[in-house]
Amino acid sequence: xxxxxxxxxxxxxxxxxxxxxxxxxxxxxxxxxxxxxxxxxxxxxxxxxxxxxxxxxxxxxxxxxxxxxxxxxxxxxxxxxxxxxxxxxxxxxxxxxxxxxxxxxxxxxxxxxxxxxxxxxxxxxxxxxxxxxxxxxxxxxxxxxxxxxxxxxxxxxxxxxxxxxxxxxxxxxxxxxxxxxxxxx
Ligand code: ATP
Numbered sequence: 001x002x003x004x005x006x007x008x009x010x011x012x013x014x015x016x017x018x019x020x021x022x023x024x025x026x027x028x029x030x031x032x033x034x035x036x037x038x039x040x041x042x043x044x045x046x047x048x049x050x051x052x053x054x055x056x057x058x059x060x061x062x063x064x065x066x067x068x069x070x071x072x073x074x075x076x077x078x079x080x081x082x083x084x085x086x087x088x089x090x091x092x093x094x095x096x097x098x099x100x101x102x103x104x105x106x107x108x109x110x111x112x113x114x115x116x117x118x119x120x121x122x123x124x125x126x127x128x129x130x131x132x133x134x135x136x137x138x139x140x141x142x143x144x145x146x147x148x149x150x151x152x153x154x155x156x157x158x159x160x161x162x163x164x165x166x167x168x169x170x171x172x173x174x175x176x177x178x179x180x181x182x183x184x185x
Contacts, residue, residue, distance in 0.1 A: 001095030004033035005122065007075070007084055009041055009153065010055050011048045012178060013062045014170050016151040020127045023146035024100050025068055028125055032068045033100065034091070035059050038075050038082035043108060049157055050183050052076045061173035085114040088121040097122040104132035106141060160184035 004024050010017065013035070021033045037055050040047060048055060056076060063069035074090050075082040088097055099122040101109070106126045109115050118124075119140060127146035128135055135143050156166050161184055166175045178184060 001032075002028070002030045002098060003091065003095045004028070004030040004098045004100050004125070005036060005088065005091060006033055006100040007036040007038060007082070007087065009044065009048050010035065010037045010059050011050050011153050012055065012156060012166075012170055012174055012183070013059050014151050014153060014156055014166075014174075015168075016149040018062060018171070019149060020100065020102070020146045021069065022066070023127065024098070024125055024144060025066075027144040027146075028098055028142070030068070030098060031095070032070055034070045034072045035063060036072045036075055036087055039078065040081050042081040042083065042113070043111065054177070054181060054183060058170075058174045058177050061177065062171045064173075083113045085112070085118050085121070088118060092121055098125050099123070100125050100127070101141075102127050102129040102132065103135055104129050106135075106138070107133050157184045 006021055024030060025033055037059055039052060059071045063071055074087055091097060101124060103126055124141035125144050126141045127144060128148050130148055130150040151169060156169055160166055166178060
Protein backbone atom coordinates (compact mmCIF):
# COMPACT_ATOMS: atom_id res chain seq x y z
CA UNK A 1 0.00 0.00 0.00
CA UNK A 2 1.47 3.39 -1.07
CA UNK A 3 0.18 6.16 1.15
CA UNK A 4 0.61 9.87 0.55
CA UNK A 5 0.74 11.94 3.73
CA UNK A 6 -0.26 15.56 3.20
CA UNK A 7 0.11 17.75 6.27
CA UNK A 8 -0.83 21.39 6.66
CA UNK A 9 -2.93 23.87 8.57
CA UNK A 10 -5.68 23.80 5.91
CA UNK A 11 -7.06 27.12 7.15
CA UNK A 12 -8.97 26.68 4.83
CA UNK A 13 -8.30 23.79 2.42
CA UNK A 14 -8.27 25.19 -1.14
CA UNK A 15 -8.17 23.95 -4.74
CA UNK A 16 -4.35 24.17 -4.73
CA UNK A 17 -4.15 21.53 -1.98
CA UNK A 18 -6.67 19.28 -3.73
CA UNK A 19 -5.10 19.56 -7.18
CA UNK A 20 -1.69 18.68 -5.75
CA UNK A 21 -3.05 15.68 -3.85
CA UNK A 22 -4.78 14.46 -7.02
CA UNK A 23 -1.58 14.93 -9.04
CA UNK A 24 0.37 12.99 -6.40
CA UNK A 25 -2.12 10.11 -6.63
CA UNK A 26 -1.68 10.02 -10.39
CA UNK A 27 2.03 10.64 -10.82
CA UNK A 28 3.31 8.56 -7.90
CA UNK A 29 0.60 5.89 -8.30
CA UNK A 30 -0.42 6.21 -4.66
CA UNK A 31 -3.26 4.09 -3.28
CA UNK A 32 -4.46 6.92 -1.08
CA UNK A 33 -3.64 10.37 0.20
CA UNK A 34 -4.21 11.10 3.87
CA UNK A 35 -4.69 14.79 4.69
CA UNK A 36 -3.37 15.53 8.18
CA UNK A 37 -4.52 18.87 9.61
CA UNK A 38 -2.08 20.19 12.23
CA UNK A 39 -3.22 21.11 15.70
CA UNK A 40 -0.49 23.71 15.82
CA UNK A 41 2.30 24.15 13.27
CA UNK A 42 5.53 24.57 15.26
CA UNK A 43 7.05 26.98 12.71
CA UNK A 44 4.00 29.20 12.17
CA UNK A 45 4.13 32.15 14.56
CA UNK A 46 0.37 32.27 15.10
CA UNK A 47 -2.41 29.85 15.85
CA UNK A 48 -4.78 28.78 13.08
CA UNK A 49 -7.64 31.24 12.58
CA UNK A 50 -10.44 28.65 12.25
CA UNK A 51 -10.95 26.06 14.99
CA UNK A 52 -9.63 22.52 14.64
CA UNK A 53 -13.24 21.31 14.27
CA UNK A 54 -13.95 23.75 11.43
CA UNK A 55 -10.70 22.91 9.61
CA UNK A 56 -11.37 19.19 10.01
CA UNK A 57 -15.00 19.47 8.80
CA UNK A 58 -13.95 21.50 5.76
CA UNK A 59 -11.34 18.87 4.87
CA UNK A 60 -13.81 16.02 5.28
CA UNK A 61 -16.31 17.62 2.92
CA UNK A 62 -13.60 18.71 0.44
CA UNK A 63 -12.15 15.20 0.19
CA UNK A 64 -15.43 13.28 0.12
CA UNK A 65 -15.78 13.05 -3.71
CA UNK A 66 -12.45 11.18 -4.08
CA UNK A 67 -12.56 7.73 -2.45
CA UNK A 68 -8.75 7.59 -2.33
CA UNK A 69 -8.62 10.72 -0.13
CA UNK A 70 -8.86 10.41 3.66
CA UNK A 71 -8.49 12.81 6.60
CA UNK A 72 -6.61 11.84 9.74
CA UNK A 73 -7.18 13.30 13.21
CA UNK A 74 -3.81 12.01 14.45
CA UNK A 75 -2.35 15.51 14.95
CA UNK A 76 -5.58 17.09 16.18
CA UNK A 77 -5.95 14.44 18.88
CA UNK A 78 -2.32 14.62 20.02
CA UNK A 79 -1.27 17.22 22.61
CA UNK A 80 1.33 19.87 21.93
CA UNK A 81 2.78 21.12 18.64
CA UNK A 82 2.31 18.90 15.58
CA UNK A 83 5.58 17.36 14.47
CA UNK A 84 5.55 15.55 11.12
CA UNK A 85 8.06 12.97 12.38
CA UNK A 86 5.59 11.83 15.08
CA UNK A 87 2.81 11.59 12.49
CA UNK A 88 4.94 9.46 10.19
CA UNK A 89 5.88 7.17 13.10
CA UNK A 90 2.16 6.79 13.87
CA UNK A 91 1.23 6.00 10.26
CA UNK A 92 4.19 3.83 9.20
CA UNK A 93 2.50 0.51 9.93
CA UNK A 94 -0.20 1.34 7.35
CA UNK A 95 2.13 1.08 4.33
CA UNK A 96 4.93 2.80 2.41
CA UNK A 97 4.74 6.50 3.19
CA UNK A 98 5.15 9.38 0.72
CA UNK A 99 5.29 12.83 2.27
CA UNK A 100 3.70 15.43 -0.02
CA UNK A 101 5.12 18.95 0.25
CA UNK A 102 4.89 22.23 -1.64
CA UNK A 103 8.29 23.63 -2.61
CA UNK A 104 8.05 26.31 0.14
CA UNK A 105 7.69 23.54 2.74
CA UNK A 106 10.60 21.59 1.25
CA UNK A 107 12.91 24.53 1.85
CA UNK A 108 11.77 24.58 5.53
CA UNK A 109 12.30 20.85 6.05
CA UNK A 110 15.84 21.22 7.42
CA UNK A 111 14.38 23.26 10.33
CA UNK A 112 11.75 20.64 11.21
CA UNK A 113 12.16 18.20 14.09
CA UNK A 114 14.25 15.15 13.03
CA UNK A 115 14.55 15.81 9.28
CA UNK A 116 16.86 12.82 8.93
CA UNK A 117 14.32 10.47 10.50
CA UNK A 118 11.56 12.00 8.35
CA UNK A 119 13.56 11.04 5.26
CA UNK A 120 14.00 7.50 6.60
CA UNK A 121 10.28 7.13 7.19
CA UNK A 122 8.97 8.58 3.94
CA UNK A 123 9.83 9.31 0.32
CA UNK A 124 9.48 13.05 -0.19
CA UNK A 125 7.26 14.17 -3.06
CA UNK A 126 7.44 17.85 -3.87
CA UNK A 127 5.15 20.09 -5.94
CA UNK A 128 6.36 23.34 -7.46
CA UNK A 129 4.77 26.37 -5.82
CA UNK A 130 4.78 29.83 -7.41
CA UNK A 131 6.99 32.26 -5.49
CA UNK A 132 8.91 29.46 -3.71
CA UNK A 133 12.55 28.60 -4.44
CA UNK A 134 13.26 26.86 -7.72
CA UNK A 135 13.47 23.06 -7.60
CA UNK A 136 16.22 22.65 -10.18
CA UNK A 137 18.92 20.43 -8.74
CA UNK A 138 16.71 19.16 -5.89
CA UNK A 139 18.24 16.09 -4.25
CA UNK A 140 16.55 13.66 -1.88
CA UNK A 141 13.05 14.50 -3.08
CA UNK A 142 10.97 13.55 -6.09
CA UNK A 143 9.56 16.53 -7.96
CA UNK A 144 6.22 15.37 -9.31
CA UNK A 145 4.14 16.73 -12.12
CA UNK A 146 1.63 18.99 -10.37
CA UNK A 147 -0.19 22.04 -11.72
CA UNK A 148 1.41 25.30 -10.60
CA UNK A 149 -1.35 27.18 -8.78
CA UNK A 150 -0.70 30.54 -7.19
CA UNK A 151 -3.15 30.25 -4.29
CA UNK A 152 -2.68 30.22 -0.52
CA UNK A 153 -4.91 29.97 2.52
CA UNK A 154 -3.51 33.28 3.74
CA UNK A 155 -4.68 35.05 0.59
CA UNK A 156 -8.10 33.41 0.87
CA UNK A 157 -8.49 34.52 4.49
CA UNK A 158 -7.59 38.06 3.44
CA UNK A 159 -10.22 37.96 0.69
CA UNK A 160 -12.88 36.67 3.09
CA UNK A 161 -11.95 39.40 5.59
CA UNK A 162 -12.62 41.97 2.87
CA UNK A 163 -16.07 40.45 2.36
CA UNK A 164 -15.12 38.78 -0.94
CA UNK A 165 -16.39 35.34 -1.92
CA UNK A 166 -14.14 32.29 -1.94
CA UNK A 167 -16.40 30.55 -4.42
CA UNK A 168 -14.43 28.49 -7.02
CA UNK A 169 -11.23 28.90 -4.97
CA UNK A 170 -12.40 26.25 -2.50
CA UNK A 171 -14.88 23.40 -3.12
CA UNK A 172 -18.56 24.42 -2.96
CA UNK A 173 -19.15 22.67 0.36
CA UNK A 174 -16.20 24.54 1.86
CA UNK A 175 -17.31 28.02 0.84
CA UNK A 176 -20.80 27.23 2.14
CA UNK A 177 -19.28 26.13 5.45
CA UNK A 178 -17.20 29.35 5.62
CA UNK A 179 -20.23 31.46 4.78
CA UNK A 180 -22.58 29.66 7.19
CA UNK A 181 -20.12 29.83 10.09
CA UNK A 182 -18.94 33.35 9.28
CA UNK A 183 -15.30 32.27 9.26
CA UNK A 184 -12.41 34.65 8.44
CA UNK A 185 -14.56 37.80 8.43
P1 ATP B 1 -1.02 29.68 4.63
O1 ATP B 1 -1.19 30.62 3.48
O2 ATP B 1 -2.02 29.85 5.73
O3 ATP B 1 0.40 29.59 5.16
P2 ATP B 1 -0.99 27.43 2.76
O4 ATP B 1 -1.91 27.80 1.63
O5 ATP B 1 0.48 27.53 2.53
O6 ATP B 1 -1.39 28.20 4.09
P3 ATP B 1 -0.84 25.00 4.31
O7 ATP B 1 -2.03 24.33 4.89
O8 ATP B 1 0.09 25.69 5.22
O9 ATP B 1 -1.40 25.97 3.17
O10 ATP B 1 -0.02 24.03 3.33
C1 ATP B 1 0.02 22.67 3.46
C2 ATP B 1 0.93 22.11 2.39
O11 ATP B 1 0.39 22.42 1.10
C3 ATP B 1 2.37 22.66 2.38
O12 ATP B 1 3.25 21.60 2.05
C4 ATP B 1 2.33 23.69 1.26
O13 ATP B 1 3.60 23.85 0.67
C5 ATP B 1 1.36 23.03 0.29
N1 ATP B 1 0.65 24.00 -0.56
C6 ATP B 1 -0.37 24.81 -0.22
N2 ATP B 1 -0.78 25.54 -1.27
C7 ATP B 1 -0.01 25.17 -2.33
C8 ATP B 1 0.06 25.58 -3.71
N3 ATP B 1 -0.76 26.52 -4.20
N4 ATP B 1 0.99 24.97 -4.49
C9 ATP B 1 1.83 24.01 -3.98
N5 ATP B 1 1.81 23.61 -2.68
C10 ATP B 1 0.91 24.17 -1.88
